[in-house]
Amino acid sequence: MDQVSVSIDVMRCKACSYCVDVCPKKIIELSSQTNSKGYHYASVGAAENCTGCRFCAIVCPELAIQLSIVKQVMPAKSVR
Amino acid sequence: MMNKLKLMSGNEALAESAIRAGCRFFFGYPITPQGELLEYMARRLPEVGGTFLQSESEIAAINMVFGAASAGMRVITASSSTGISLMQEGLSFLATAELPCLVVNIMRAGPGLGRVKPSQGDYLQATKGGGHGDYHTIVLAPATAQEMADLAFEGFSIADKYRNPVMILSDGMLGQMMEPVILPDSVSVDQLPQKSWAVTGSRDRGRNLVLAAPYTDDELIELNAELDRKYASVRVQEQRWEGKFLDDARLVVVAFGSSARISEDAVVMARERGLKVGLVRPITLWPFPEKAFETLRSTVDAYLTVEMNSGQMVEDVRLAAGVDKPVYHFGHGGGWIPSAQAVYDEVVRLHDGSIAR
Numbered sequence: 001m002d003q004v005s006v007s008i009d010v011m012r013c014k015a016c017s018y019c020v021d022v023c024p025k026k027i028i029e030l031s032s033q034t035n036s037k038g039y040h041y042a043s044v045g046a047a048e049n050c051t052g053c054r055f056c057a058i059v060c061p062e063l064a065i066q067l068s069i070v071k072q073v074m075p076a077k078s079v080r
Numbered sequence: 081m082m083n084k085l086k087l088m089s090g091n092e093a094l095a096e097s098a099i100r101a102g103c104r105f106f107f108g109y110p111i112t113p114q115g116e117l118l119e120y121m122a123r124r125l126p127e128v129g130g131t132f133l134q135s136e137s138e139i140a141a142i143n144m145v146f147g148a149a150s151a152g153m154r155v156i157t158a159s160s161s162t163g164i165s166l167m168q169e170g171l172s173f174l175a176t177a178e179l180p181c182l183v184v185n186i187m188r189a190g191p192g193l194g195r196v197k198p199s200q201g202d203y204l205q206a207t208k209g210g211g212h213g214d215y216h217t218i219v220l221a222p223a224t225a226q227e228m229a230d231l232a233f234e235g236f237s238i239a240d241k242y243r244n245p246v247m248i249l250s251d252g253m254l255g256q257m258m259e260p261v262i263l264p265d266s267v268s269v270d271q272l273p274q275k276s277w278a279v280t281g282s283r284d285r286g287r288n289l290v291l292a293a294p295y296t297d298d299e300l301i302e303l304n305a306e307l308d309r310k311y312a313s314v315r316v317q318e319q320r321w322e323g324k325f326l327d328d329a330r331l332v333v334v335a336f337g338s339s340a341r342i343s344e345d346a347v348v349m350a351r352e353r354g355l356k357v358g359l360v361r362p363i364t365l366w367p368f369p370e371k372a373f374e375t376l377r378s379t380v381d382a383y384l385t386v387e388m389n390s391g392q393m394v395e396d397v398r399l400a401a402g403v404d405k406p407v408y409h410f411g412h413g414g415g416w417i418p419s420a421q422a423v424y425d426e427v428v429r430l431h432d433g434s435i436a437r
Contacts (some may be wrong), residue, residue, distance in 0.1 A: 059256070
């Protein structure tokens with residue numbers, strides 16, 4: 001599995017919850033905490049389930065979500 | 081030029097299609113869920129020698145539209161519900177001055193500031209005036225990304241033909257959703273029909289005037305009469321709709337835009353169960369496609385409007401259907417999106433309640 005990390009710029013989030021809707025693994029939720037503007041910002045729960053599809057980053061109107069994906073190099077399989 | 085299938089969001093498809101229709105001016109202010117439309121224009125318009133300007137407000141934007149339209153240019157602005165409310169005074173001015181333009185409303189949930197989920201809560205605002213005075217905008221309601229492109233392209237022709245603002249009434253779902261789209265061929269700006277009334281400099285001709293209001297009382301009364309004649313001819317010539325399964329339908333679902341494509345799935349499900357259910361999808365919301373209902377009067381028992389609002393289209397359907405036909409409503413605003421199953425359940429409930437047996 002690739003190493004995926006999702007970073008959310010909390011200050012830019014306006015809690016539209018588009019990312020919550022589009023996440024196929026349903027690992028994004030609105031936090032019970034608020035940012036300084038008073039919005040319940042998006043946060044990632046079980047990050048280990050993230051597939052790196054980037055739907056959340058694509059759909060975010062505020063460009064507040066970034067993904068970094070570190071490719072795991074698989075050991076070459078022996079070919080018969 | 082080969083027209084290839086492209087995967088685009090409704091917002092992007094509409095923006096590109098507008099450019100291909102010869103539109104070179106966009107004035108607007110960012111708002112979700114309209115954002116991609118404005119962003120696309122910001123990137124693309126400079127590439128084709130156009131002008132993109134992010135105004136300080138929606139009020140400024142609609143008045144910039146007035147300016148560009150006065151000069152005879154194809155011009156577009158786009159916003160979402162609350163921003164469109166700010167533009168209403170300008171829209172009334174545009175209609176009064178008989179200026180063609182395209183105004184796109186990617187509706188979001190209201191009332192008030194609301195939130196950014198899709199809605200169809202601006203039906204009444206769009207079709208019944210919105211701004212002050214006796215005027216109409218011609219309102220087109222796409223139901224797919226393809227139609228976002230097609231109706232924007234054609235919308236400019238309709239606007240030019242009647243010298244009237246055309247509104248594309250879409251919503252956040254259609255704007256954000258990505259679908260395969262075939263874009264129209266580009267029109268060269270030079271090939272667009274000349275507008276003899278436009279304010280383009282009067283060196284070799286008499287001067288043209290574009291006025292937000294006539295100078296005398298009598299002129300204003302005459303202008304109102306003239307506008308009425310124009311609107312009457314739009315009512316006769318421009319009604320558009322799509323009908324499905326209507327031949328033997330006893331219950332007809334009436335829905336536009338997003339809720340229409342969901343309702344179509346529900347109607348297909350009902351047909352599979354043998355229920356005599358049909359669908360009317362208005363494409364022009366103003367003028368409302370009354371003609372679609374004329375042939376249904378003798379065969380249909382009842383109507384069901386499915387809308388992502390509190391039933392704003394019900395009265396138009398009631399007027400078109402005739403007073404003796406019940407018109408029911410399913411839906412509400414606030415960002416709620418019906419599932420095909422929920423619409424189907426409502427259809428079955430009405431059907432089994434002997435309404436359309």
